[in-house]
Amino acid sequence: MAKSRTAAENKAAKAEAKAASKAAAKQRRSQLWQAFQMQRKEDKRLLPYMIGAFVLIVAAAVVAGVLVGGFTTYMLIPLGVVLGALVAFIIFGRRAQKSVFTKAEGQTGAAAWALDNLRGKWRVTPGIAATGHFDAVHRVIGRPGVIFVAEGSPARVRPLLAQEKKRTARLVGDIPIYDVIVGNGEGEVPLSKLERHLTRLPANITVKQMDSLESKLTALGTRAGPAAMPKGPLPAQAKMKGVQRTVRRR
Structure with a gap:
């Protein structure tokens, strides 16, 4: 009985940890979305830069895939999408950081x-x-x-x-x-x-x-x-x- 209770407790603890991890991930996504919305309203160039970088990288991947041909074409297009999304996210992070420092500039502390x-x-x-x-x-x-x-x-x-x-x-x-x-x-x-x-x-x-x-x-x-x-x-x-x-x- 003791062993079964211990197993049940371990299972419950794992389920609780998994639920906490999901809640934390959901909160991080929510905070990131809120930060994006705030930055988008303040920075009119954010979306054009992010979309432009994404489209440019995906287009380059497509062109490279067509030129190489074969199975590589099907590999380069998803890779281009992933790289484009990553670069767009980096652009968002850099511009958001710059905005934070601009607001803090000259303030005490x-x-x-x-x-x-x-x-x-x-x-x-x-x-x-x-x-x-x-x-x-x-x-x-x-x-x-x-x-x-x-x-x-x-x-x-x-x-x-x-x-x-x-x-x-x-x-x-x-x-x-x-x-x-x-x-x-x-x-x-x-x-x-x-x-x-x-x-x-x-x-x-x-x-x-x-x-x-x-x-x-x-x-x-x-x-x-x-x-x-x-x-x-x-x-x-x-x-x-x-x-x-x-x-x-x-």
């Missing part, structure tokens, strides 16, 4: 949000130094070494960058230290190109060195300013309300 979404082995510590105007310096540890990413007024964040680089240099020795100011001015890196900028930096240390470096810098602590940084991009109106609350508390 946008750089911290972008760093939190980096792909790869990066160790991000947001808001290690900040001012009451929501200017901030974030620390990133990666294969290049230590990277300080600043957002806000360049005149206010440059002294913060200099202080953090000086503090860190005492601990890291010969490990390279880089600094980046996010913005659209001269010598600054646009938010949409931040990840590309970081990934193009040379690899100077190993993952093991990254672990040791993270422990040292964690012990160093932070110098957060009087205003805590938001978890994501913060519109200007919300930013002003936060400043007003900070002033009232003082």
Whole structure:
């Protein structure tokens, strides 16, 4: 009896897991469809680009199949359909990502949000130094070494960058230290190109060195300013309300 109950429980658990997996997949499809609909309304070029890429790739596959002839024709056409759909989906993803970064550009906390979404082995510590105007310096540890990413007024964040680089240099020795100011001015890196900028930096240390470096810098602590940084991009109106609350508390 115990064995039969165990088998029944296992069967029920598998059925529950399968149902949960189906529900999660359905939710992902629903979210993707909603994202597509929103992007389609905002981006008038999205559908023409997606349809154009799909038709072009399928047409190329058909032409190649006709020229080659034989059984290959029947293989190339389905392959062209699959590739066309894949390229159309990639176009949607790229344009949606670009739209997100465009909306976040210039908002407080946008750089911290972008760093939190980096792909790869990066160790991000947001808001290690900040001012009451929501200017901030974030620390990133990666294969290049230590990277300080600043957002806000360049005149206010440059002294913060200099202080953090000086503090860190005492601990890291010969490990390279880089600094980046996010913005659209001269010598600054646009938010949409931040990840590309970081990934193009040379690899100077190993993952093991990254672990040791993270422990040292964690012990160093932070110098957060009087205003805590938001978890994501913060519109200007919300930013002003936060400043007003900070002033009232003082």
